Amino acid sequence: MKRIFIIILFLILPAKAFALIEVDITRGNLNPLPIAVSPLSIDENSRQNFQKILKKKNIGIEISAVVEKNLKTSGLFNPLNKDAFLQEPDIANLKPRFEDWNLIKAQALITGKVNFVDDKLRVEFRLWDVLAGKEMMALAFTTVPNNWRRVGHIITDKVYERLTGEKGYFDTRIIYVAEEGPKTRRVKKLAIMDQDGENNKFLTLGNELVLTPRFNPTSQMVTYLSYFRNLPRVYLLDIETGMQEVVGDFPGMTFAPRFSPDGKKIIMSFAKDGNSDIYTMDLENRIVEKITNHPSIDTSPSYSPDGKYICFNSDRSGYQQIYIMKKDGSNVKRISFGRGLYGTPVWSPRGDLIAFTKLHKGKFYIGVMRTDGSGERLLTENFYQEAPSWSPNGRVLIFYRETKTNDKGEGFSAKLWSIDLTGYNERLVTTPTDASDPSWSSLLSN
Amino acid sequence: MNKSLLISSVLHLILIIITAMSLPFLAKKPIDLPPIVSVELIQITDKTNIPFAPKAKKTIEKIKEKEKKLVSEQAPPKKVKKIKPDSVPMPEDKVKKVEKIKEDKQNPEKIDNEVKQVSEFEKKELFDPNNIAALIDKSKIETSETNKKTDKVTQDQQKNLENTGLSLSEEDALKAQIFGCWSIPLGLPYNENLLVRIKLQLNPDGTVSQSEILDHARMNKPGQGFYKVLAESALRAVKLCQPLRVPTTGYERWKELQLNFDAREMLEG
Numbered sequence: 279m280k281r282i283f284i285i286i287l288f289l290i291l292p293a294k295a296f297a298l299i300e301v302d303i304t305r306g307n308l309n310p311l312p313i314a315v316s317p318l319s320i321d322e323n324s325r326q327n328f329q330k331i332l333k334k335k336n337i338g339i340e341i342s343a344v345v346e347k348n349l350k351t352s353g354l355f356n357p358l359n360k361d362a363f364l365q366e367p368d369i370a371n372l373k374p375r376f377e378d379w380n381l382i383k384a385q386a387l388i389t390g391k392v393n394f395v396d397d398k399l400r401v402e403f404r405l406w407d408v409l410a411g412k413e414m415m416a417l418a419f420t421t422v423p424n425n426w427r428r429v430g431h432i433i434t435d436k437v438y439e440r441l442t443g444e445k446g447y448f449d450t451r452i453i454y455v456a457e458e459g460p461k462t463r464r465v466k467k468l469a470i471m472d473q474d475g476e477n478n479k480f481l482t483l484g485n486e487l488v489l490t491p492r493f494n495p496t497s498q499m500v501t502y503l504s505y506f507r508n509l510p511r512v513y514l515l516d517i518e519t520g521m522q523e524v525v526g527d528f529p530g531m532t533f534a535p536r537f538s539p540d541g542k543k544i545i546m547s548f549a550k551d552g553n554s555d556i557y558t559m560d561l562e563n564r565i566v567e568k569i570t571n572h573p574s575i576d577t578s579p580s581y582s583p584d585g586k587y588i589c590f591n592s593d594r595s596g597y598q599q600i601y602i603m604k605k606d607g608s609n610v611k612r613i614s615f616g617r618g619l620y621g622t623p624v625w626s627p628r629g630d631l632i633a634f635t636k637l638h639k640g641k642f643y644i645g646v647m648r649t650d651g652s653g654e655r656l657l658t659e660n661f662y663q664e665a666p667s668w669s670p671n672g673r674v675l676i677f678y679r680e681t682k683t684n685d686k687g688e689g690f691s692a693k694l695w696s697i698d699l700t701g702y703n704e705r706l707v708t709t710p711t712d713a714s715d716p717s718w719s720s721l722l723s724n
Numbered sequence: 725m726n727k728s729l730l731i732s733s734v735l736h737l738i739l740i741i742i743t744a745m746s747l748p749f750l751a752k753k754p755i756d757l758p759p760i761v762s763v764e765l766i767q768i769t770d771k772t773n774i775p776f777a778p779k780a781k782k783t784i785e786k787i788k789e790k791e792k793k794l795v796s797e798q799a800p801p802k803k804v805k806k807i808k809p810d811s812v813p814m815p816e817d818k819v820k821k822v823e824k825i826k827e828d829k830q831n832p833e834k835i836d837n838e839v840k841q842v843s844e845f846e847k848k849e850l851f852d853p854n855n856i857a858a859l860i861d862k863s864k865i866e867t868s869e870t871n872k873k874t875d876k877v878t879q880d881q882q883k884n885l886e887n888t889g890l891s892l893s894e895e896d897a898l899k900a901q902i903f904g905c906w907s908i909p910l911g912l913p914y915n916e917n918l919l920v921r922i923k924l925q926l927n928p929d930g931t932v933s934q935s936e937i938l939d940h941a942r943m944n945k946p947g948q949g950f951y952k953v954l955a956e957s958a959l960r961a962v963k964l965c966q967p968l969r970v971p972t973t974g975y976e977r978w979k980e981l982q983l984n985f986d987a988r989e990m991l992e993g
Binding site (some may be wrong): 306321 | 755763831889890895899902903904906907908910911912913923949950952953954956958959960961963964975978980981982983984985986987988989990
């Protein structure tokens with residue numbers, strides 16, 4: 279009995295002695311993280327070699343400028359002005375003087391160096407935690423010199439992932455429909471570019487009308503809709519090889535072919551016997567399967583990232599609303615209940631949200647809601663905007679926005695815009711021509 | 725004709741009366757409802773920080789007694805009592821009195837009374853800097869004594885605070901400071917259990933002498949990338965916020981502090 283009492287006493291006493299004061303920190307600031315991107319150092323010999331090949335005076339500065347621009351557009355980082363840097367790039371790369379970087383309020387620092395090795399570009403970079411005074415990451419890449427922009431994007435992806443906890447979206451491309459000419463006689467071409475608007479290329483000549491290009495989530499394949507002799511035709515295009523393939527001709531109105539998450543199927547809607555329903559097509563055996571069977575108009579299907587569910591829009595309730603169902607078409611459930619019309623639902627690659635376009639009182643909104651329809655948030659409002667497409671990390675949406683024409687029919691333009699989930703970081707994505715129907719690729723470096 | 729006219733005028737009259745009677749009802753203003761005052765109920769703490777009343781009473785009485793003693797030390801009433809009011813004051817006595825005062829320079833009241841009778845020269849002597857210094861020294865001793873006594877009072881409060889943690893205002897000040905320093909990594913998933921607990925050893929000026937992540941092992945486990953990012957951001961916040969806004973007193977109470985960083989509320993939006 280005495281022993282038990284002593285044991286209990288020993289158990290209780292330390293608990294009393296170590297009673298710590300606990301403070302719960304449940305809020306923080308959402309200000310962009312101050313980060314210093316020191317220009318990548320380069321020796322004179324390498325600098326001259328790269329200047330001959332790439333026609334760039336200092337490739338180290340160019341790469342760091344790509345990183346800096348990427349970080350700034352993300353809205354999560356605040357790259358500090360290089361004029362305030364106290365340490366030279368070559369010394370900073372060896373051993374940063376953290377007091378100097380602390381002085382300009384940098385919380386993170388990127389340093390690195392570029393070398394010309396066997397006609398190739400070799401880039402080393404390091405990420406430093408200025409406040410802790412330690413190295414967070416060090417990586418090196420070797421590639422052909424022409425890939426220097428991609429190196430900048432890959433560095434940004436690595437830094438972004440290390441500091442935010444989620445994968446980046448910078449080493450990606452965007453495919454879209456480039457538009458030229460007056461509104462009544464629009465020439466539409468398929469075009470592709472890097473996510474920052476650089477390296478723009480046209481993939482079709484503009485002889486035929488092209489619509490709704492969509493990336494394959496697993497590879498660099500694109501499916502899109504084109505009209506051949508006034509009949510909609512679904513194409514497959516390999517970006518790397520440029521090879522194009524007809525998947526099939528479909529009767530009536532056909533909309534928005536989209537890949538399944540494994541890339542083996544295409545899901546789309548088309549009208550048969552005057553009724554629009556959702557169909558899938560197996561790309562191996564070309565078997566078409568009907569998923570919905572309802573007298574209403576069912577369109578814009580999009581798979582969940584695990585491939586088990588499909589979201590789509592339908593007017594079966596009298597108004598166009600968003601529904602989800604199992605991949606075989608069973609268990610149809612309406613999830614949008616707000617005022618207005620809902621369309622173009624797209625499931626986030628993270629699986630937690632569905633992006634949509636909403637029309638209410640003559641205004642168009644891009645918004646997101648949880649997969650059960652709760653937590654609807656409208657991110658942006660405008661005269662006309664639609665077709666959101668997710669960045670591969672499910673954090674940013676790209677969409678297109680059209681401007682109002684005046685009485686003479688002038689002033690029309692269509693541009694690509696991006697917005698992140700906070701709704702504050704809205705940016706114009708520069709394209710050489712007018713643009714619509716964007717689709718974001720998965721990470722190229724995966 | 726007259727009959728119908730009469731009926732018509734009577735009916736009209738009734739109509740006018742009804743209208744006159746009913747119109748004020750229409751003109752009545754809608755009931756003004758007082759605006760709804762929202763009241764937020766705040767859970768403070770189960771235990772009060774104020775010391776238990778009977779104890780406080782005792783300690784206050786003790787202080788009062790000691791204060792009395794202090795006063796008596798400053799101006800011993802016995803000496804005053806010795807002076808016989810009936811006796812005629814002799815010049816010699818007066819001189820003796822002044823001498824006594826010179827010796828007993830701790831009593832300003834007495835000096836004040838006698839100043840009228842002494843010369844300017846003597847006045848200067850009375851206010852010589854050494855005496856003032858002595859007075860200040862004495863006052864210092866007194867204040868330190870009273871501080872000791874008040875310390876005794878706050879010891880009870882401290883015991884209470886040790887059990888209940890920081891007071892609401894102290895905790896709020898610290899929270900507000902760290903809120904400003906903590907840049908939340910926005911890429912973290914809101915639906916995962918990501919709670920980072922950091923134990924801090926603090927210096928009396930609020931600077932951090934040591935910080936330790938309590939679930940440190942989790943940082944290097946595979947698949948815990950989000951936890952690592954959150955933990956690092958929390959450490960950055962602590963470093964950036966130094967010196968922490970801690971209370972000016974009771975160092976023993978808060979020299980060890982645990983901060984629980986939880987970003988779920990913010991990430992959910």
